[in-house]
Amino acid sequence: MxxxxxVHPQLARDSVEIGDLPLSRLLLMRDxxxxxxxxxxxxxxxxxxIDLEGAEQQQLMTEIDRCCRAxxxxxxxxxxxxxxxxxxxxxxxVHVIARFxxxxxxxxxxxxxxxxxxxxxxxxxxxxxxxxxAVLSAGSAG
Numbered sequence: 001m002x003x004x005x006x007v008h009p010q011l012a013r014d015s016v017e018i019g020d021l022p023l024s025r026l027l028l029m030r031d032x033x034x035x036x037x038x039x040x041x042x043x044x045x046x047x048x049x050i051d052l053e054g055a056e057q058q059q060l061m062t063e064i065d066r067c068c069r070a071x072x073x074x075x076x077x078x079x080x081x082x083x084x085x086x087x088x089x090x091x092x093x094v095h096v097i098a099r100f101x102x103x104x105x106x107x108x109x110x111x112x113x114x115x116x117x118x119x120x121x122x123x124x125x126x127x128x129x130x131x132x133x134a135v136l137s138a139g140s141a142g
Contacts, residue, residue, distance in 0.1 A: 004044035008091040011038060014116075018128055019136045023059040024094075026067070026135060028128055031116035034105075035075045035098040037067045037131070046092045049084060060094070067096040070134035074127075075100075081110070 007025060015027035015038060023043075029036035041052060041060060049057060068080050077098035084094045097110060105113035119127070 005042045006044075007040055008089045008093075010089050011040065011091070011093060016124065016128060018132050021063045021066070021136065023056060024063050026063075026131075028124075028131060029116075030118065030124070032119040032123070033114060033117045034103060034110050035071055035077070035127070036110070037071065037096040037135075038093050039063055039067060039096065040091065040093045043092075047086060047090045048092060051092065064094055064096060066135050070131060071096060071098045074130055074134060 007027070011027060014031075015029050018026040018028055018037075020026065020042065021039070024039040024041050027038040027040065029038060039060065041056065043052070043056075046052060049060070052060060064082060068082065071077060072080060075098040078101050079099040081097040081099055082094065083097075084092065086092065099106060099110075101107075103110075
């Protein structure tokens with residue numbers, strides 16, 4: 001990966017790092033209301049999906065797939081929301097959010113519905129470890 005990549009400060013404040021996939025840095029949002037992952041391609045200056053080369057776009061889709069499958073397996077969610085908006089944070093990043101029919105925002109988008117709810121310290125670390133094993137392990141591609 002080229003040098004000069006940094007996660008946007010707002011994303012860094014709002015999340016904890018899980019690890020790196022071949023293209024993206026994987027983050028977990030600090031909001032226990034929703035199991036919520038963020039993939040940030042480790043390329044400086046990228047703001048849109050179309051800024052990635054074709055092979056990178058395909059790699060990002062593979063990484064989104066891995067995250068979706070891991071979240072669904074770990075949470076047994078009713079729905080997965082996948083979005084790349086970039087209105088508040090221009091740096092290209094993709095949200096992968098496990099949704100439940102009884103979550104605070106259902107069926108609307110999660111943004112701004114309720115304040116973020118902190119994970120219990122041990123809950124955050126346990127979920128982070130489970131995600132790391134499910135998404136970053138070689139056997140989870142699929």
